[in-house]
Structure formats: structure tokens, C-alpha cells
Amino acid sequence: MHVxxxxxxxxxxxxxxxxxxxxxxVALRGARRELDDRxxxxxxxxxxxxxxxxxxxxxxxxGTSGHLLGGAMAAVLVGxxxxxxxVSVVLLVQALLFADGxxxxxxxxxxxxxxxxxxxxxxxxxxxxxxxxxxxRSVPVAAAVGAFLSVPAxxxxxxxxxxxxxxxxVPAxxxxxSMLGWHALIGIGEAVITGLTVASIVAVRPDLVHGARxxxxxxxxxxxxxxxxxx
Amino acid sequence: xSTRRFFVGFALVAVLLAGVVSYxxxxxxxxxxRTAGDHGIxxxxxxxxxxxSPFADYGTEGVGNGLLSGGLAGVVGVGVVLVVAGGIAxxxxxxxxxx
Numbered sequence: 001m002h003v004x005x006x007x008x009x010x011x012x013x014x015x016x017x018x019x020x021x022x023x024x025x026v027a028l029r030g031a032r033r034e035l036d037d038r039x040x041x042x043x044x045x046x047x048x049x050x051x052x053x054x055x056x057x058x059x060x061x062x063g064t065s066g067h068l069l070g071g072a073m074a075a076v077l078v079g080x081x082x083x084x085x086x087v088s089v090v091l092l093v094q095a096l097l098f099a100d101g102x103x104x105x106x107x108x109x110x111x112x113x114x115x116x117x118x119x120x121x122x123x124x125x126x127x128x129x130x131x132x133x134x135x136x137r138s139v140p141v142a143a144a145v146g147a148f149l150s151v152p153a154x155x156x157x158x159x160x161x162x163x164x165x166x167x168x169x170v171p172a173x174x175x176x177x178s179m180l181g182w183h184a185l186i187g188i189g190e191a192v193i194t195g196l197t198v199a200s201i202v203a204v205r206p207d208l209v210h211g212a213r214x215x216x217x218x219x220x221x222x223x224x225x226x227x228x229x230x231x
Numbered sequence: 232x233s234t235r236r237f238f239v240g241f242a243l244v245a246v247l248l249a250g251v252v253s254y255x256x257x258x259x260x261x262x263x264x265r266t267a268g269d270h271g272i273x274x275x276x277x278x279x280x281x282x283x284s285p286f287a288d289y290g291t292e293g294v295g296n297g298l299l300s301g302g303l304a305g306v307v308g309v310g311v312v313l314v315v316a317g318g319i320a321x322x323x324x325x326x327x328x329x330x
């Protein structure tokens with residue numbers, strides 16, 4: 001879901017550019033609380049991983065494909081403020097180096113994929129995590145639900161923006177049905193990739209997963225006596 | 232698993248996905264492109280300002296082999312994103328108190 005140049009009029013592109021710049025400024029402050037010597041390399045790696053997986057378009061049927069947006073996944077792995085920065089860097093590099101996503105549409109793309117993707121993914125993740133048992137196993141499940149809903153949410157925001165500042169007249173209902181339909185399907189892929197990735201990392205290093213921290217902190221300490229573990 | 236081992240493994244997975252697996256990605260239009268094509272939105276698309284980048288459209292200029300061209304572009308992208316995002320993260324992180 002990379003908007004190219006020309007889809008939106010200038011005022012909308014400027015407005016989403018301002019929203020994106022403001023969000024990044026706030027995120028730079030917020031990320032300070034999420035990042036230390038141990039999690040800073042994780043942030044770079046998560047951004048690189050999101051870039052890599054975004055290259056992997058998967059078919060969703062009817063001659064259409066989709067790819068990971070990555071906002072929900074990044075939020076669960078490194079925290080929402082850092083995730084916003086990570087996805088924004090991915091979009092910036094894609095626009096400048098790979099001609100993917102317009103340069104005048106960068107603000108729009110950051111708004112859709114970084115802001116909406118991260119915020120919706122993270123809020124739904126927290127909501128689902130609260131309902132599920134407080135175990136490490138719940139973390140990838142909650143992440144998958146957040147990932148799934150973040151995709152149609154971004155599609156809906158695109159539709160809203162397009163009806164305000166789109167350059168071609170399209171009936172609102174037709175545009176909504178098309179965007180929501182495709183992105184509900186793509187959301188399933190987003191959920192599977194996010195769930196598997198978070199599950200893999202939680203299995204080996206749960207302490208490096210931002211969204212698993214409250215669960216780890218509340219885990220009861222158990223006494224393990226050396227030598228008795230084999231019994 | 233040690234932190235260093237984990238980070239190296241994570242980076243290798245990203246390199247492998249962007250460098251090799253990306254060759255097998257679907258080339259069908261994505262959900263937005265499909266919608267834009269079906270509803271006449273694509274007609275408004277303008278030429279990309281960075282269209283003459285050596286890695287435009289995830290290929291490497293001057294490399295004929297598809298697997299190599301896309302793979303190189305993917306690996307370069309992973310490296311650039313890693314350095315830029317990692318650099319920002321290191322710059323804004325909480326520094327450990329020194330004395």
C-alpha cells in the first residue's frame with residue numbers, strides 16, 4: 001500500500017506531510033523511553049526486517065497481491081514510538097532509493113503505514129493482551145489480531161483521505177468496498193506473518209520483545225535448584 | 232541464545248528474505264494498485280521523481296540477471312535501513328549514567 005505521486009492534491013499532501021512530521025517529532029521524544037543500549041540495535045534490525053518482508057508480495061487471489069505493512073509487528077517488538085520511526089525510515093528509503101511510494105506522497109504513506117498501522121496495531125494488541133491469559137504465549141496471538149485489524153484500518157483512512165483530496169472522482173461506496181475487501185484479505189497475511197515472527201522471537205528471547213515485558217514482569221519467580229532440573 | 236547470536240541471526244534472516252526469497256514474490260498488483268487500476272485512479276499517477284535511482288523498482292542498474300539484480304537491491308535496502316534506523320535509535324536512546 002504505497003501511494004505514488006499524483007494520487008492526492010497538493011493541500012492533502014502538505015497536510016499529511018505536516019501530520020507525519022509532527023508524529024515523528026513526538027515519536028523521537030517517546031522512543032527515548034523505549035530505547036537503551038540493548039534495544040537500540042533491535043530497532044535497526046526490526047526496521048531492516050520490515051523492509052525485507054515488505055518486498056515479499058503474497059498472492060491474495062483474483063490476480064491481486066499484498067505485502068506486510070509492519071506497523072503492528074514493529075510496535076510489539078520495539079514499542080510504538082520506536083516502531084513509528086522504524087516504519088518511517090523504511091518508507092523514506094523506499095521512496096528515495098527504490099522509487100516505491102511517491103516523494104510528494106511520503107507524508108501520506110507515513111500517515112497510513114507508520115501512524116495508522118502502528119497506532120491501531122498497538123492499541124488492539126494491548127486490548128487483546130489484557131483479555132488473554134497473562135502468559136508469554138498470548139503475546140503473538142494479540143500481535144496477530146492487532147496486525148490483522150491494522151490493515152483494513154489503514155485502507156479506511158486512505159479512503160477518507162481520498163474522498164477529501166483525491167485527484168480522480170470515484171464513488172465513495174465503490175472505493176470503500178474495493179479497498180476494504182482487498183485489505184481484509186491482505187490483513188490475514190499480515191496477521192500470519194506478524195504472529196509467526198513474534199512467536200519465533202518470544203520463543204528464544206522474550207526479554208527483547210517490548211510487548212512481552214508486562215507479562216514477563218508479572219511472571220512468578222520459581223525456585224530452580226541446580227542439579228534437580230533433569231529429574 | 233546470546234544477544235549477539237540473536238542479532239546476527241535476525242540480520243541474516245532479513246538479508247536472506249530480501250536477497251533471495253524476494254525473487255519468488257508475487258508480481259500481481261497489490262490491493263491499492265488493484266483498486267486504483269479498477270477505479271481509474273491510476274491515470275493520475277505521475278512519473279516517480281527518483282525513477283532514475285540505480286535501484287528503482289527493486290532492481291540494480293546494469294545487472295541483467297533477475298535474481299541477482301533484485302537480490303542486490305534487496306540486500307542494499309536492508310543495509311541502508313539498518314544503518315539509518317539503527318543510527319536514529321542509538322542517537323535517541325537513554326545513555327547509561329557515567330559517574
